[in-house]
Amino acid sequence: MRIKLMLILFPLLFALFLLGCEKKKPMPQIPEVSVIKIDTEEILLTTELPGRTSPYKIAEIRPQVSGIILKRYFTEGSNVKAGEVLYQIDPAQYKAAYDNAKAALSRAEANLQSVKAKYERYQELIKVNAISKQEFDDVKAQYEQTLSEIEALKAQVRNAQINLGYTKITAPISGRIGKSNVTEGALVTAYQAQELTRIQQLDPIYVDIPQSTKELRELEKRLEQGRLKYAGKEQNKVKLILEDGTDYPLEGTLQFKDVTVDPTTGSVTLRAIFPNPKGILLPGMFVRAVIREGINKKAILVPQQVVFRDTKGNPFVYIVDKENKVQIRPIQVDRTIGDRWLVSEGLEVGEQVVIEGVQRIMPGAQVKPVPYTEQKKEQSR
Incomplete structure (x- = not known):
């Protein structure tokens, strides 16, 4: 009897226990x-674009006269100044041509004295009809021909002098000179296809930056709509990030924007110029250029x-x-x-x-x- 009573009461007590637990359950909290x-x-908005360095000036050195290289005066990879002698071509034949032209000019100028004196006498004689008109015309023509010959010989002297000067090959610009493609004893010809060497001015140096026409147009739209404002004098400032990820210490200036679109890439080239006093930037280096778009207020x-x-x-x-x-x-x-x-x-x-x-x-x-x-x-x- 007692067992039956417990079997009846146990489920009731358990149900009451569960009901009490549900009443005590806390209300959910707001998270x-x-x-x-x-x-x-x-903020100042910038765009990071790939770029490549190129020399500020470049001069491909070629001979302007033919001959044998007697001497090379520069050290490869060194800095040279404009006007500095780089090569000496054998000047013997050009010196001879110059001397020959000077001698021919001297003979013509000596002959001019007698022809001029005769012409001046005939001018007086023709006034009194002491000579015929034909004789006077012949002397006059001889005088004028001699003057013309002298001018032609002077030109020959100048030309021979120029060619003699070309035997000294000088640097047209200051900059870093590269390797020499010829040695002493090499035969070179005037205006040959192969350059003797190359000089590049690296301070300052250019950085060419391609930018897609789509990005360029979007930037122009933002400026037109007033979402961006020009950054004043700082607008054309450009920063560089080198290949190893470090910042180049000096700022550059945006020089110009090309007006021709590259059909293969759909981009235009922006050119910036950077000071390069320590020669950190070398021609052909790949860099990242940080260009200032404008200010978003x-x-x-x-x-x-x-x-x-x-x-x-x-x-x-x-x-x-x-x-x-x-x-x-x-x-x-x-x-x-x-x-x-x-x-x-x-x-x-x-x-x-x-x-x-x-x-x-x-x-x-x-x-x-x-x-x-x-x-x-x-x-x-």
């Missing part, structure tokens, strides 16, 4: 999330961790609306600036974006927003 309030700031920047992407790759953020409910907000991002995204569309000043606690929320859920502070940021690290 707390950290939020940042959207505000604008003024109302830029909206958000930390990268608040931006998520849907299955199609479209960016979005979680915001807390005025009723403290979570909403998904699609946005458009322009680029990364440091550890933040530049938002071009989708957010307004004063809106609250969730930065911490997204694991505990879902769209439409009620939340308790708490401002995200620098102190919390340090603690999370």
